[in-house]
Amino acid sequence: MNSLIVIGMSFVMTIAGMHTQASAKQPTSATTTQPDEAQLPVYTPPKKLTPRARVGGTLRGPDGQEPELVALVPDHVGLTVKQTPTLNWYLSKPTTYPLRFTLNDTQKVAPLYEGPLPTPTTAGVQSIDLKTLGVMLEPNVQYRWFVSASPDPESPSRDIVAGGMIERCEFNECLTVTSVNLTCDRESVRTNALTGFWYDAMGCVCSLIDKDPKDPSLRRLRAALLRQVGLNGVADWDLKSLETHAR
Numbered sequence: 628m629n630s631l632i633v634i635g636m637s638f639v640m641t642i643a644g645m646h647t648q649a650s651a652k653q654p655t656s657a658t659t660t661q662p663d664e665a666q667l668p669v670y671t672p673p674k675k676l677t678p679r680a681r682v683g684g685t686l687r688g689p690d691g692q693e694p695e696l697v698a699l700v701p702d703h704v705g706l707t708v709k710q711t712p713t714l715n716w717y718l719s720k721p722t723t724y725p726l727r728f729t730l731n732d733t734q735k736v737a738p739l740y741e742g743p744l745p746t747p748t749t750a751g752v753q754s755i756d757l758k759t760l761g762v763m764l765e766p767n768v769q770y771r772w773f774v775s776a777s778p779d780p781e782s783p784s785r786d787i788v789a790g791g792m793i794e795r796c797e798f799n800e801c802l803t804v805t806s807v808n809l810t811c812d813r814e815s816v817r818t819n820a821l822t823g824f825w826y827d828a829m830g831c832v833c834s835l836i837d838k839d840p841k842d843p844s845l846r847r848l849r850a851a852l853l854r855q856v857g858l859n860g861v862a863d864w865d866l867k868s869l870e871t872h873a874r
Contacts (some may be wrong), residue, residue: 628667666813667851668820668828670701677704682773683789693787695719696774699752700791701856703709704769705796707823708809711758713830714788716774716860720750724776724787728755730762731771733792744774751868752833752861768798793826816848828852843869 681702683695697717726744740762742768747753757763764770773790777783808815811831820828832849839845846865853862 643854648837659664666817668817668848670820670825670828670852670855672695672701672703673823676706676794677769680704680792682791683787693778694722694724694750694778696787696789697858697861698772698774698789698791699853699861700793701825704792704794707764707793707826707830708824709827710763710795711756712756712758712764712793712795712826713833714772714793714826715829715833716753716755717864718747718750718753719864721748722746722776724778725774725780727775727777728760729773729775729790730757731772731852733769739770749797751864752836754830754833754837764795769794796824813845813848816852817830820852825852825856831844 652733679702681698681700683697694718695717699715699717723746726746728740728744729738729741730740730861731738740760742760744755755772760832770793771790772793773788775789777785778787779785807826808818811834813835816828816832819831829849829852832845832852836842836849846869850862850865853859853865
């Protein structure tokens with residue numbers, strides 16, 4: 628009988644030890660990957676890159692006297708599938724300087740569009756809706772666009788300028804080489820970033836933030852895209868603005 632008791636106790640202790648070892652191998656919540664991080668977008672640039680396509684694009688810091696403008700674009704020609712995409716840019720502080728938007732067909736001398744922009748009342752990410760301006764992009768044409776602030780309208784050389792390049796991929800052509808997601812939700816942001824449609828991914832995530840500025844996961848989506856194209860200063864602002872719910 629004593630032998631049976633000893634054997635039984637040994638068996639229970641063995642099972643308990645195995646359970647303790649298995650529990651020790653389980654990852655803790657501190658070491659597991661957050662679901663939000665696992666779903667961050669990954670931007671895949673087009674195969675044909677045009678270097679130095681971005682004008683401006685860095686933040687020197689909050690202590691400067693002048694406002695800083697940053698185009699939310701990669702430093703190469705960004706793609707869109709839309710005739711009238713939304714262009715996004717960042718303003719570091721409110722300003723009273725006159726603002727202008729210019730869009731150029733790189734094969735032509737005269738601007739396709741040039742006109743004033745409403746002066747934002749707050750700092751942060753701003754949008755230019757080409758549909759509202761009545762401007763449509765032709766397929767397979769490269770365009771340069773700029774936003775400029777004029778401290779002295781009589782001295783254009785002092786203008787603060789930011790901009791980038793955009794090219795529209797014909798919808799039918801795009802479908803033959805990749806999938807295009809024309810909806811606007813988190814999944815379309817990830818899909819369009821992965822397939823190289825920067826303007827569609829960025830335009831959508833900015834629109835989602837407009838609708839729900841208090842959602843931190845949307846800020847992380849945008850900040851992830853910005854960091855992948857070297858816009859770390861704006862990405863840092865985006866994450867810090869979670870505390871104030873700025874756009």
